[in-house]
Amino acid sequence: MSDTAYVQLLDLACGAFLLAAVLVLWRRELAVIVRVFALQGLALAAIVAVIAGHDRSAELGALACGILALRAGLLPWLLRRALAGAGPAKETRPLVNVAASLLGAAVLTMIAYAVSGPLVTLAPSPATHAVPVGLTVVLIGFFVLVTRRRALSQVVGFLLVDNGITATAFLTTAGVPLLVELGVSLDVLFAVLVLQLLATRIRDTFGDTDLDELQELHD
């Protein structure tokens, strides 16, 4: 794979990765959000595949397939299963309206670029140049966690953060050691399982999963 093709493919994948995060912020229907999240999993797998191709390492290729299976297949499936039982599939009015959220995303992108300055200067390579994308997705994920009311959109927010970190990991050092990567993925999977179970329990006891009503425990 020639360098220019590698750079173009990598930028294409990172672009798609970032676009998916912004789309999660933009759309309000939960079903669409889950589909966009699956797309982002795909884009992430593409990033890893491109790097694997560039470095010609079979282990990275296998990891790309693993990520594809987990983040594009299993997790979206779990979310859809939780969504199926849910009542109105629409995100009620989020704490910060959509326009402000998008502006926020822009600001977060600038912050991510400013912060990842030293990262890029440490080892300037096409992959590290794309690191700010990873950081932006982390910050957008955190923003989704903070502003969306529905339980499931908070889970998607958490998964966005995790996708962003995994992307950063692969873009900087072609991934953390295999043992750690496995552990992290397992933890994320368990976390989503727990959150999904809790979400269904909340729907049974509180009627709907609007998290803003969960304010009985206060000082």
Add this chain to the structure above:
Amino acid sequence: MSVAAAAMGLAMAVAAVAAVAAVITPASRRQPVVGVATAVAGAAGLVSGVAAMAGSGYSVALPWLLPLSGLAFAIDPLGGLFVAVVGGVAVVTAVYGIGYRGHGLGSRAVQASFPLFIGAMLLVPAAASAGTFLVCWELMSLASLVLVVTEHRHQPRVAQAGLWYAVMSQLGLVAILIGLLVFAAHAPDDGFGSLRAAAEQLPPAARGVVFGATLAGFAAKAGIVPLHAWLPRAHPEAPSHVSALMSAAMVSLGGYGIVRVGFDLLGDPGRWWWLLVLALGAGSAVYGILQAAVHTDLKRLLAYSTTENMGLVLVGIGAAGMFASAGARVLAGLALAAALLHVINHAAFKALLFLAAGSVLRATGTRDLDALGGLRSGMPVTTALFGIGALAASALPPGTAFVSEWLLLQSLVHGLPAAGTATAVTMPVAVAAVALTAGLAVATFVKAFGVGFLAKARSPAAAAATESPPTMLAGMAAAAAACAGLALLPALLLPAVGHAVAAADAGAADPAVRSAVSLRLVGVAGSLSPLLLATALLAAAAAVLITVRLVARRAGRVAPLWDCGGGPLTARMEYTATSFAEPLQRVFDDVLRPELDVDVSHHAESRYLVAAVEYRRRVPDPIEQRLYRPVLAAVAWWGSAGRRLAPGSVHRYLGYGFYGVTALLVVLAVTR
């Protein structure tokens, strides 16, 4: 193994045994066993203190105790004096405690913390490192807190008093901790030896912080205005022998702290600091006795009188500091000797007064002077002993406090030519403050004794009062003997006080030449012989009695009191404490700001016929109104505002994290 070390070791061992015994022995025999054991511990402490004052010191280090800092003890005559005071008061209160059956006093926790309290207090003056001092100080606070809340089941006010006491003593501890640790930061380790060595090159700012913080902490413990609010709340609610122990011994350790840090460790913090100490002392003296003069609760009156006496001690210490920094070492020695002698005298008569108040409380169940009266018939011994205590406290000649106040006045009076204009202005004002305090003290204790004990009983409880059990009377008698001894033969004590003054390297070795009977001041013309005065008084009284017996030979008879023909006088017509103090309160009403409300209820038929007049008077503590109320209101507002920090919304909690992290990242990016 010097005498002092052996005695202190014995005291600690016996205190520990007493604490263990308190937990083990059954309730019936618990109080006598613990009382005797604590008395022995107190006696050992007394011996150790006196030996230390006579010069037999010791220095022992226990690095394996108290992790990270280790314990170190060393005694010098200055520490010895306070150990002796604590020991003496402990003996008296322990003996008294044997027979004192208050509510909840027999419980294991209370009986165990009594010897621990005394043990901790004996160790405070012997501490030789900042860590040790703070440990013993905190143990003292913890044990005394448990003792203060002994009767919490029976009065809701006790829990409130306990809270005030806990918070104020913690405030004092934090101030002392900051002071000592800032000092220890400039020295290799926190031992007092290395602190003394590092004192010279302490930067002036640090020197100010150290003395300021420790002064605040120790003044809080000594009940000095404006940090005195806990004293009139905690002492009345504590069992009487505990409040005697706190008022006589624990409070004077505040004075010890100021002398130890100001003179011994820090060298000389500077004249303006000593002026502040003197001003605080004078202010507290006048304010304390003014409050005591108008209060009708007997133990609260004695608590405010403790603030007054500690104020006088601080006046002595402040004056000594000013003279020492101006170079007049003889006068400094005299002033400090006066302060230390007043600590001892105050310990004696305040212990006696509180124990007598406890005896009255046990017999009548009330502390309100308006409801007492006529106790002389039911409790003759307690009345006599309270009389001796009142005489001692009111600083009149054959009494105890007169000697130390005379010494204090001598040092202030002769201080004028010694130092510059600052002292020239403060000395007369200080003399005036001490004089006004003495005058008001006389009025206060005439009220306490006259209204409380003489005339007719104003309530059925007072009328039915019976004398206290013998052990309580023994405790009080011992305190009264100490008062009398200190009043008539102070000369025996002055050489020891001189050593303490020299140990604090403030003044001349021995401030007063003394023959067996009188004191003649060194380098300053002034002499007083309390013994000669007392014998002259007795001789004159005897002469008068004899002449009266010779001249008036007719037999006397008992007649009813003059009732202006308006029918028999009832007890309700007597002057109560409120009415006795009414003129004083009217003279000082802009300082005291009393709250008076008089509501007159008229007869239904006509407005001109009065059915009943109700007069209520409350004298709130003005400093509490102006200083503590706003602070407490601010803290309460902070508390209610704080609750909005955790409203329960998960988005708010995540928002804290999100904005925190983004802010941190921006800062990192900007400050590369």
Add this chain to the structure above:
Amino acid sequence: MSGWTPAGVLGAGLQVAMVVAGAPLLLGAMRQVRARLEGRAGAGIGQPWRDLRKLTRKEPIRPRGTTEVFRAAPVLLVATTLVVAAVGPFLTTSSPLDRVADLFAVVALLTLGTVALALAGLDTGTAFGGMGASREMTIAALVEPTLLVAIFALSVRVGSTNLGAIVTSTLHDPGRVISPVSLLAAVALLVAITAETGRLPVDNPATHLELTMVHEAMVLEYAGPDLALVELASAMRLAVFLGLLANLFVPWGIATGAGVAALLPAMVAFAGKVTLLGVALAAGEVFLAKLRLFRVPELLAGSFVLALLAVAASFFLA
């Protein structure tokens, strides 16, 4: 100056005798002067002695419900005044009890007498007794600062608060008498003494009107010999205070050396000065009306400021 010199002992004895015998006469003289100025015939100088003799012959009364304090108060009152009379620098400066002759001690002893009487007033349990005691203690508490600061002013130049020392140093340096320090201190002490001994304008000794009486209210329950003792004591206190005031500021005529011969002229000088001062006081009282009790603090505050100025003057002008 200390030690038991024969002249000192004799002097002290004579002092006590003079004060005990002379005080009622001084009181009689003052009442006589007052009567004469008010156009009355007056009862003669010896009247107080005649009253004392009458009272001692009466039956001692012990009111029901009072304690030993009530009976001991008059004895203690007289005893304290006797000690002050023996100690004070009235006839000789070398009194045997020199180690007790300290001005703070003298003032405190007299306050002890007042306290005894106040306790007796409270002990009766009647409204009059309580009222008298309460007012007496308030005034005593307010007088104390003036007395002590005035002493402070006197002792600054001398360097000691010992009575003998003050008097001898004033003798050696007569110029000091008319210095502002002494004048201010003298006025302050005069006001304090009128308050302490219960003379007009602070308290009217001649009346039994409950609105105004302070000293009389406390002794209302006394009768017979006890009343005699109280009357004698108040007369002696007046004499002692006037004697102190006289000798501290005008000490001429006092015997200083050890010689016995000097005592006679000293007695004459002492009697003359005290009588003169007493008569002047009595004459002054004719023109004064009693102040309301709550105006007295202002008077005492004024005298306190004078004493404070005396001290300031002694420092800045010395």
Add this chain to the structure above:
Amino acid sequence: MAHPTTLLLAAPIALPLLGAAIYAAAGWRRGTAFTGAGCAAGLLAAGIALAVRTSQPGAAALTAGPLRADALSAYMLVAIGAVALLATAATPSYLRAELAAGRASPRTCCRHGVLVQAFLAAMALAVLAANLGVLWVAVEATTVITAFLVGQRRTRTALEAAWKYVVICSAGIALAFLGTVLLNFAAAHTPARPGLDWAALAAGATQLDPDVTRIAVALLVVGFGTKAGLAPLHAWLPDAHSQAPAPVSALMSGVLLTVAFYAVLRVKAIADPAVGAGFTRALLAGIALISLAVAASLLLAQRDYKRMLAYSSIEHMGLLALGAAAGSRLAITAVLLHILGHGLTKAALFLCSGRIQQSTGTSLVAGVRGLAADQPVLATAFGLGIAALTGFPPFSLFASELGIARAGFSSGLGWVTAAALLLVLVIAAAMAGHTGRMLLGAAPDRGPAGQPAGAGTGTAHRRLPAGTAVPLMAGLVACAALGIAAHPVHQLLLNAADTLIGAP
């Protein structure tokens, strides 16, 4: 790799897993009730053995595969073991009362046993991990495991607490993982290429690129700070602790917060040589002050005594952060002693509060009146615990707080320490006030069967069962003994501090 060292290293993880297996298989019966306590005791014993092995000269650290034990991790194991022993020893009597009150079924008790043992295994793994990534995985595993423990009571508030706990902790820990990734990136560009291994990272820390390491360390401190209950993401702690069953709260406060802070200490050991001590000092001092301010603000008008204990944990973690900020050898030793002391006291106090909640039926301060008169032994334990928390002497918290304050003043953090001490004073006053209202006063009038007629529906009888009393008293006595003469632990403390400071 000698066989015994791998066995010794694996034991602390294997034993709890064995316990979990036993509970899963045999369920919660009288016979199996105390296996949890047995496993915890085994963990403690393994910790002590490791401590002895690592304190011998020469054998500074034992490594076996992904696991590595040095003096610091041995000390942490001892701390975990001690607190775990207290909590699991009190669990049977606590669950017996829950079963009697019908708030739990044998199945939930069995799941409680399994999850607690899994939690202990994860914590042991975290402490023995040689690799920062494995540490992260272990800490995240605890979040997942304890989610159901927090929600065990199945009430609305327990569910809410569980959701907040999982979401906030996962978000916070994700930040730590980002920090780990960046640290791995910085490590990849050093000559030694240490990867995420603690020892190699600490050794090669001087070559790490300062700018990248700064960001990584900041994220790691804030991330692990979340699990340690430090400032920005602290809000899960009061909810989780007040809703979780008492033994679980004790474990969370004593073990979970401590292990998270252990991670912060390890990160500081790497950051100081790489970026200079100034950065972590400023960061930790700032976080400490904010945590103390938050704890003080929310304790003043607190109405729930379990939340009061939770906020006091935030306060003590703030104090640990202050000690870490000071950074001198005395400071780190004081911090480590404070970790053990706080763990023991807080475990005892949470067990007390669980018992009080069971006997009075309410967790409100206003609902509990005259406890000293009503249940003297429980009240004495609770009072002594609060006294220990507010820093009264016989307990080790006084010695460690004194050490932290001394280190703070002598390392140039004078003003910060003074401000912290004042905040600690406000907190002590608030807690004394609340405890005073609960303990003192006349005994409440009791119903005929000894049930409290108070606000809540108290189920447990007044007499304190031995099953709860013994662990309570053991915790407080251990803390007092530690405070009087920490002789045996002293040497271990110094070795652990030396591994952190990097002194020889």
